[in-house]
C-alpha cells in the first residue's frame with residue numbers, strides 16, 4: 001500500500017495545508033499518510049516554557065484531529081526521518097518549507113540523508129514564501145513600504161481545500177506528548193488549530209472592523225492575538241487574508257491595516273532569509289559600532305526592566321504582562337524595547353533574548369527585527385532619533401490607565417492624571433511602587449549622542 005510521510009513542523013493544522021494535500025495525492029486512493037512530528041532537542045531545549053507548552057497543546061489537538069494517528073518521535077530529524085521512512089515503507093516525505101536559519105540547514109541535511117526518497121516542499125508558513133519577492137533588479141527589499149506594495153500587487157493564492165478524507169496510517173508507534181511545563185502562573189491562550197480558528201472568528205466578527213484604531217490601545221482587546229497561532233501554523237495567513245478580503249469593500253481601512261501587519265511578518269522573514277546573520281548582528285552594519293552599557297550597573301538596570309520595576313508604569317506593565325501572559329501588546333513591545341535600548345542603553349540582543357525566552361509567540365524574524373527596528377539598527381531608513389517617551393506614550397495610548405492598572409496593582413487607585421507619572425503625586429508614588437530608575441530626558445540625550453557618534457564615525 002503506497003505510504004506518504006507528512007512531516008509537521010510550523011504547520012500544525014489540517015485546513016489550508018498544501019503539503020497535506022500533496023501527501024494525500026502522493027499516497028493515492030488506496031494509500032495512507034503518516035503524520036509525524038519530530039521533537040528535535042536542539043529546538044525543544046532552546047525554547048522557553050511558554051512556547052513548549054503551547055506546542056504541546058497544538059500537538060494534543062492534532063493528535064485528536066487525526067484520530068490518534070499522529071506519530072511523535074524525539075531525536076535528530078536527520079536520523080529519525082530516514083528511520084521512520086524505512087519502518088513505514090514511505091515512498092515520499094512531504095513538508096511545508098522552513099525559511100528559518102536552522103530549519104533550512106536541517107532540511108537540507110534531512111534531504112541528503114533520505115537519498116532517493118523524494119523530499120517534497122509545498123507551501124510555507126508565510127503569505128509569500130521568503131526569498132520569492134525581490135526588486136526588479138533581483139536584489140532583496142530592505143525597506144517595508146516597497147516590499148508591502150509588491151506583496152499586495154502580487155496577491156495570494158486562495159486557501160488550499162481541506163481534506164477530510166485522509167487515510168492516516170494506523171498503528172505506527174508513537175511516543176507520548178512532550179512533558180507538560182511548569183508555567184509558574186503564566187496563563188497561555190488555548191492552543192491548537194481549533195482554538196486558532198475560534199480566535200480568528202472572534203476577531204473577524206467582533207474586532208476587525210475597529211482594528212485601525214483599537215490596535216494601538218493596549219487597555220482594550222483590539223488585536224487578533226493570533227501571533228502564537230501564526231508562529232505554530234495552527235492558522236495560515238492565507239486563510240486570514242482571504243476571509244479579511246471579503247470584508248474589505250465595506251471596511252477598507254481596517255482590513256488594509258490588518259493585512260499590513262501580516263505583511264510585516266512576511267517582510268521580516270524575507271529579511272532574515274536573505275540576511276541570516278541579522279538574527280544576531282545589526283542589519284545596518286554601521287551600527288556595529290554602537291556603544292552599549294555593560295557591567296554591574298547595567299545588570300541591575302536590566303533586572304529592574306525584566307522584573308517590571310523601573311518606575312515607568314507603562315514599561316512595568318508591559319514586562320509584567322510578559323510574565324503574566326507570555327505576550328505583550330505590540331505598542332508596548334515597542335515602548336519597553338525602546339526603554340531598554342535608549343533609556344538604559346542595554347544592547348538590543350539582550351532584550352531580544354529575554355523576550356524570545358518568555359514570549360509564547362517568540363519568533364526569530366519578527367522578534368529580532370522588531371527589536372532592531374526599535375533599536376535603530378534595523379531595516380527602517382532613518383530611525384536613530386526615534387526615542388519613545390514612556391510617559392507620553394502611556395498618556396497617549398492608555399489615557400485612562402486601564403492597561404497599567406491591570407498589570408501594576410500598586411497603581412490601581414492612583415487618579416488618572418498621575419497614573420503614567422506617579423512620581424509627580426503629592427507625597428510621591430504609592431507605597432511599594434518605585435521612583436523612576438533613570439531620568440528619561442537625560443538618557444534620551446545620552447542615546448542621541450551615542451547614535452550621532454556612530455553616524456559621524
Ligand SMILES: Cc1cc2nc3c(=O)[nH]c(=O)nc-3n(C[C@H](O)[C@H](O)[C@H](O)COP(=O)(O)OP(=O)(O)OC[C@H]3O[C@@H](n4cnc5c(N)ncnc54)[C@H](O)[C@@H]3O)c2cc1C
Nearest residue numbers: 223224225226227261264265330333362363366367370371
Ligand atoms: C520588540 C518587538 C518584538 C516582537 N516580537 C515578536 C515575536 O517574537 N513574534 C511575533 O509574532 N511578533 C513579534 N512582534 C510583532 C508584534 O508585536 C506581534 O506580532 C503582535 O503584538 C502580536 O499580537 P496580535 O497577534 O494580536 O497582532 P495583530 O495586531 O492582530 O496582528 C496580526 C498578526 O500580524 C503579525 N504582526 C503584527 N505586527 C507585527 C510586526 N510588527 N512584526 C511582525 N509581524 C507582525 C503577527 O503575526 C500578528 O499575529 C514584535 C514586535 C516588537 C516591537
